[in-house]
Amino acid sequence: MLLDVRGLEAGYGPSKVLFGLDLVIAEGEVVTLLGRNGMGKSTTVKCLSGLLRPTAGEILFKGARIDRAPPHVIAHGGLGLVPEGRHIFANLTVRENLLMAAIRRGDRKDPWTFERVLDFFPRLAERLGNGGAQLSGGEQQMLAIGRALMTNPDLLVLDEATEGLAPLIRQQIWRKLEALKAMGLAMIVIDKELDALLGLADRHYVIEKGEIVWRGDSAALDADKTAQDAYLGV
Amino acid sequence: MTPSLLIEQTLNGVQFGIMLFLMSAGLTLVFGIMNFINLAHGSLYMIGAFAGAATQAATGSFALAIVAAPIAAALAGLVLESALLRRFYGRDHLDQVLVTFGTILALNEATRILFGLTPLRMDLPSALAGHVEIIPGAPYPTFRLAILAVGLLVAASLYVIIMRTRLGMWVRAGASDRQIASAMGVNVPLVFAALFATGAALAGLAGVMAAPILSVQVGMGEPILILALVVTVIGGIGSIRGAFVAALLVGVVDTFARVLLTPALGGMAIFMTMAAILAFRPKGLFPAHG
Ligand SMILES: Nc1ncnc2c1ncn2[C@@H]1O[C@H](COP(=O)(O)OP(=O)(O)O)[C@@H](O)[C@H]1O
Numbered sequence: 235m236l237l238d239v240r241g242l243e244a245g246y247g248p249s250k251v252l253f254g255l256d257l258v259i260a261e262g263e264v265v266t267l268l269g270r271n272g273m274g275k276s277t278t279v280k281c282l283s284g285l286l287r288p289t290a291g292e293i294l295f296k297g298a299r300i301d302r303a304p305p306h307v308i309a310h311g312g313l314g315l316v317p318e319g320r321h322i323f324a325n326l327t328v329r330e331n332l333l334m335a336a337i338r339r340g341d342r343k344d345p346w347t348f349e350r351v352l353d354f355f356p357r358l359a360e361r362l363g364n365g366g367a368q369l370s371g372g373e374q375q376m377l378a379i380g381r382a383l384m385t386n387p388d389l390l391v392l393d394e395a396t397e398g399l400a401p402l403i404r405q406q407i408w409r410k411l412e413a414l415k416a417m418g419l420a421m422i423v424i425d426k427e428l429d430a431l432l433g434l435a436d437r438h439y440v441i442e443k444g445e446i447v448w449r450g451d452s453a454a455l456d457a458d459k460t461a462q463d464a465y466l467g468v
Numbered sequence: 469m470t471p472s473l474l475i476e477q478t479l480n481g482v483q484f485g486i487m488l489f490l491m492s493a494g495l496t497l498v499f500g501i502m503n504f505i506n507l508a509h510g511s512l513y514m515i516g517a518f519a520g521a522a523t524q525a526a527t528g529s530f531a532l533a534i535v536a537a538p539i540a541a542a543l544a545g546l547v548l549e550s551a552l553l554r555r556f557y558g559r560d561h562l563d564q565v566l567v568t569f570g571t572i573l574a575l576n577e578a579t580r581i582l583f584g585l586t587p588l589r590m591d592l593p594s595a596l597a598g599h600v601e602i603i604p605g606a607p608y609p610t611f612r613l614a615i616l617a618v619g620l621l622v623a624a625s626l627y628v629i630i631m632r633t634r635l636g637m638w639v640r641a642g643a644s645d646r647q648i649a650s651a652m653g654v655n656v657p658l659v660f661a662a663l664f665a666t667g668a669a670l671a672g673l674a675g676v677m678a679a680p681i682l683s684v685q686v687g688m689g690e691p692i693l694i695l696a697l698v699v700t701v702i703g704g705i706g707s708i709r710g711a712f713v714a715a716l717l718v719g720v721v722d723t724f725a726r727v728l729l730t731p732a733l734g735g736m737a738i739f740m741t742m743a744a745i746l747a748f749r750p751k752g753l754f755p756a757h758g
């Protein structure tokens with residue numbers, strides 16, 4: 235297993251958010267975390283990337299415990315984060331936002347480099363000297379993904395990567411994620427757009443009130459209208 | 469005001485500004501990255517001045533004193549950061565103000581015990597003690613020109629490191645969003661310890677450069693700390709460029725206000741400048757946080 239989460243519990247001070255969450259991801263697999271707002275998806279992401287320390291449970295990444303590791307160690311271990319809200323460094327240029335994240339790994343056949351990320355997102359090549367704050371929402375999102383790719387991750391975690399973007403831009407992002415999947419990159423994708431997710435992902439987890447309440451592959455989720463209504467409907 | 473006085477006071481103001489920049493650089497980055505208010509930054513300035521004066525007294529060498537001061541301050545900064553201040557990064561600002569204020573009192577008392585209350589003095593070597601005619605009829609102290617040159621050189625190096633190197637990108641990314649920077653692989657605690665030590669060294673350098681002009685005594689760090697805080701706020705917390713511009717502004721405004729206005733009004737000028745700037749730019753001139 236690439237990622238193995240067992241009995242994860244976490245929260246903010248006295249308020250508990252995750253109540254024993256279990257999930258696994260194999261190499262090259264694309265998995266979604268679904269669920270309504272406030273159910274604990276981003277909290278899970280924060281635990282995975284080391285930004286929030288779990289109160290119980292284990293997270294194994296490539297066989298090693300990372301639930302007590304600091305964020306930079308986890309990033310160097312190969313977990314790439316595209317955070318909710320993008321969080322581009324506003325005081326860095328586009329070029330710097332990419333270069334600051336570069337992590338070289340000896341074991342890659344075809345590593346992500348500055349040039350390769352620009353080939354992947356040609357839009358960014360036109361904006362290299364711009365400050366992060368001067369970009370459109372779509373460009374910021376491409377930059378957030380490109381920045382995570384610069385760390386040469388084995389697992390890419392995308393939290394609401396299409397949120398607030400125009401439909402056309404969303405489509406572009408989905409196509410890029412398809413391309414990354416085709417390259418064999420494992421991903422955890424959190425998003426609202428179920429149709430796109432059904433096409434992209436292998437398996438799905440539905441999280442409700444900090445617990446996994448449904449799990450299955452795309453065909454099963456597509457067929458299970460009851461689950462869709464119960465857990466994802468508005 | 470005659471042209472030569474104008475030039476002289478402008479140079480004084482710029483030179484004071486450069487010294488303020490050395491003081492503020494560490495303060496603003498530490499505040500910006502770790503959201504940590506370090507009132508004890510002025511004590512590192514004092515430590516630099518005392519280390520310089522003591523080194524000169526012991527060895528007779530001015531050059532050694534200039535080298536010893538930033539090293540002593542950096543070491544003091546590292547010890548302070550790793551033994552005490554690091555524990556307060558996650559705490560609220562009041563806790564930080566209290567612990568660093570306590571640190572000021574402790575360091576002042578320790579300095580009093582070690583060196584006594586009589587101010588120490590630092591003497592200039594003859595090469596720096598004289599005057600240079602910058603324009604005919606306007607002699608200007610060589611040492612002040614040397615401060616200007618060294619300060620500009622340090623400021624330029626710092627600027628290049630912060631704006632042109634990967635380490636600098638990490639520092640700025642950390643200042644903008646510490647958590648996300650660490651999630652992108654930046655070892656923020658390590659970068660921060662290095663930054664703290666560098667900021668301490670610059671404060672120590674400022675202290676030893678001020679030593680031959682002012683007197684070296686217990687409590688000398690506090691007035692300069694207040695000015696450095698003003699510079700940090702005007703420049704925008706976490707911004708090295710902001711600190712540079714604001715330091716020159718404060719240095720020149722303070723110098724001229726003291727020459728042109730009554731002492732009471734002159735002392736207030738920079739605070740009025742700060743209020744005026746914050747009225748239009750509440751986050752300062754170059755805010756690092758979005
Ligand atoms: N920084 C925080 N401090 C306190 N509570 C938080 C914080 N972040 C999220 N929460 C709470 O935790 C719960 C789960 O939030 P989150 O994981 O962001 O949900 P999701 O990403 O599924 O929308 C919500 O009730 C939210 O209000």
Ligand SMILES: [Mg+2]
Nearest residue numbers: 275276277318
């Ligand atoms: Mg969320």
